[in-house]
Amino acid sequence: MVDIVLLFLTLAGQVRAKFTCKSDGHFGDENDCTKFYHCANGRAMGGFCPAGLLWNQATQQCDWPSMTDCDFTIEKAKQLQVESPTILYLTFDDGPNLGTTELLDALKAHNIRATFFINDDNLEITEKRNETQVLENANNLVRIVAEGHMVADHSYDHMKHNSDGPKDAYQDISNDISYFGPRNAAPALYLLKKAGFEEATINFVNYTLNYFVRMPYSNNWRVGLDNGRAISADCLECTVPASSSRKAVKIADVLAKEYGVQVFGWDMEWSMNFNTNRIKYGGTPMFMRLGTGAHSKQKGKIVLLCHDIAFRPHEITGSLSAQEELLEFLDLAKNAGYQFKTLDTYYMDEPQTQSV
Structure with missing residues (x-):
């Protein structure tokens, strides 16, 4: 189903091959179902299957997971330890929303804290959002803060205006630019005050909602690090036409330079189908992609973009729900040695070598 020649030309060289060639041909990696090797004249060149596909040794090509015999276990994850200490920043966009409850349950089961980039228009009743859903969203925002997660700014209405x-x-x-900062923070802060949170907690949420931003549709970065190195990156192809992208870049500049805001994009994405609002692939393939060379902005740190709504209750390929796929991903990542943090400490974090 995937032209192996084109795939090889596209992906070869993305990984350093540590594979011993016994003959010429294509071979899968015994510990990583997304990885394959092209052996020629005794030399191995490594590549990775496109998102959502796994290596099928029988047909010697990347294939749908259901067509392969890949069986990636926790035991294999423990063998596939990260080569150097790596921090994984789980970030979830567009909530609180459908799927937030399932996310929080999964994170609580693993005692993992994440960063939620929220849109506070989710707290308003609309034609598409009834009172029951608004109440659930409000309860989940309270729960996000109560369970120690970080709340950050994704604009008030995701630019729907x-x-x-x-x-x-x-x-x-x-x-x-007026849809960022106080306009998005005010409804959340009002809700938290009504819920009885202590002043220190409300002040911290006020800080993170006003000074940590992810721009809708734009993988723009404006992050100043304590070590003097700044991260600045733009995604000019994220929005169309080009005039929209240029305005997004200008907004990122103003947020950073005039308001002192830290603008975060992402290094990797757990891809979803925006027509069905479902994750495109499960927890195991997503875990395997963590080692594909994410071109992270900072060595030893991976910012992973996910969306709340993709984890709402539904079935995907196979028998696991999206929540179960997340639980599987967290299992594998923890056992492989990834450390989990929230973005408020991104500048100061140093990956720690863990004792075995």
């Missing part, structure tokens, strides 16, 4: 998608998402710099 301009567009319900990446096309023309950014139109007027001065107006669009």
Whole structure:
């Protein structure tokens, strides 16, 4: 189903091969179902299957998981220890929303804290969002804070005042920038005060909601590090037309330079189908992708983008629900030695060598 020649030309060289070739040909990695090797003249060149596919040794190509005999276990994950200490920052966008309850249950089961980039218009009743859903969203926002997760700014309405998608998402710099910061923070803070949180907690949430931003549709970075090295990156292809992307870049500049905001993008994404709002592949393939060379902005740190709604109750390929796929991913990542943090400490974090 995937042209192995094209796949090889695209992906070869992305990994350093540590594979012993016994003959020429293509071979899968015994510990990583997303990895394969092309052996020629005794030399191995490594590559990775596209997102959602695994290596099928029988057909010598990348294939749908259901067509392969890949059986990746916790025991194998323990063998596949990360080569150097690595921090994984789980981030979830567009909540609180459908799926947030399932996310929180999974994170609580593993005692893992994550960063939630929220849109506070989820606390409003609309034609598409009834009172029951708004109440669940409000309860989940309270739960996010109560269970020690970080809350950050994803704009008040995900730029819906301009567009319900990446096309023309950014139109007027001065107006669009007003949807970040206090406008998005105020409803959340009001809710937390009504819920009886202590002043120190409310002050911290006020801080993170005003000074940590992810821009909708844009993988832009403006992060200043304590060691003097700054991260600045733009995604000019994230929104269309080009004028929208240029405005998004300008907004990132203003947020950082004039308001002192830390603008975070992402290093890797747990891809979802935006037509069905479902994850495209399960926990095991996502875990395997962590080792594919994410081009992380900081060595030893991976910021992973996910979306709350992709983990709402439903079935995906096979018998596992999206929540069960997340639980499997967390199992594998923890056993492989990944450390979990929230973005408020990104600048200061140093990956720690863990004792075996």
